[in-house]
Amino acid sequence: MTAALREDFKEILRLIRPGSRVLDIGCGEGELLDLLAREKQVDGQGLEISPSGVSACLAKGISAVQGDGDKDLDHFPTAAFDYAILSKTLQQMREPRHVLSELLRIADRAVVSVPNFGHWRVRWALLTTGRMPETKALPEPWWSTPNIHLCTLRDFTDLCEELDLRIEACAAVSRGQPARAIDPSRALENWRAETALFLLTRDRPAEAKTPAGATLNGDLFG
Template sequence: MTRIREDFAEILKLVRPSARVLDVGCGEGELLELLTREKQVDGQGLELGPENVAACVARGLSVVQGDGDRDLDHFPTRAFDYAILSKTLQQMREPRHVLNELLRIADQAVVSVPNFGHWRVRWALLSQGRMPETGALPEPWWSTPNIHLCTLRDFVDLCDQLGLRIDGCAALSDGRPAREIDPRAPIENWRAETALFLLSRKAEPAPPAAMPQQNLFGEVELPKPEAPVPKRRGTRKA
């Protein structure tokens, strides 16, 4: 039996059947194929590498060759139920723009990021004085595609700045079952090796009620009631 990647298994739980899904940076299409088979989603991929695009097409998947940093702008607003970005945000040149675009074109976004605040990362820096290589960050510094690493606290702060709501979060570690966490809890910034977030836009607040105005003498001026509209009288017939 083929072992499903743990972040894929969590995404499979989140996505509802027959949903419209965009997988940004879909690679060779493993996640899209899984969602299509298990949840019968209407899926589309966006992938930069031509070899990966060819692999997706060979799987019978719908995929567009494009750059997630620039080409999300071309998708119509609310075209999807879910936009997925799995372990890719840290490789984007404009993470803020990408997150904004994900939640423009989809009702919810599923985003997973490696946590640079994990205790193994901290220990490697403290004890060795070198850039860490861990299960979530396996490449050496000179060949890694990661250019915008962050901690859980950093990511939560960015969501707050962008007006995004965190609807759910799970911590992922190689070889261990995923567990639901509160990403704002300080301990999770140490414990979670990778975190998977379910995001949506915060509802726009209702406009405040009009406040009574004061005149120059400090007296409250209440809004004047509108004058009643006079009823129109019917004309007599001769």
């Protein structure tokens, strides 16, 4: 597991409440679900497109099924989970708008992390080389990358607004560095954040109460 993923997982661990029902889409071999089960005693389930990934999860005692996040989220019941997690996978989806909407149908909250194509290293590489950039967050060349729908922080926050999703918290995550709470609407963060991790929920009326035990914004990231 890379340092960037470890930091990503640390922040997800902070967000998830103990004993929650969690769906991890694109769970790989179950590292995150295993961590959440040990540290937060979650009732976790994984959705993974790779048969070998599903097998690895089952060997660890982790509940996982083979499926495609682009197609199979529609089959999950509404409000079946407390959290749906999509870690650095949204940009690989064919229908990211639909996937993001489905996350907040099947779960009360979604934890989504995305690489930021507006990061200064990306902009600098485009400016100086005229080629698609390769960075720590986007290490593959253009002809082999699985990323088909890259976005900037501004793109992502605009989509959340369009879908009536509320950003409860956001943190910038960089390899080997502690995560830091950010306001993703600030233009400066669209340059600085290499990867951003969001806690999302459906927009609610102002008078709606926060569920017991929930925390908002900076409290989530310390």
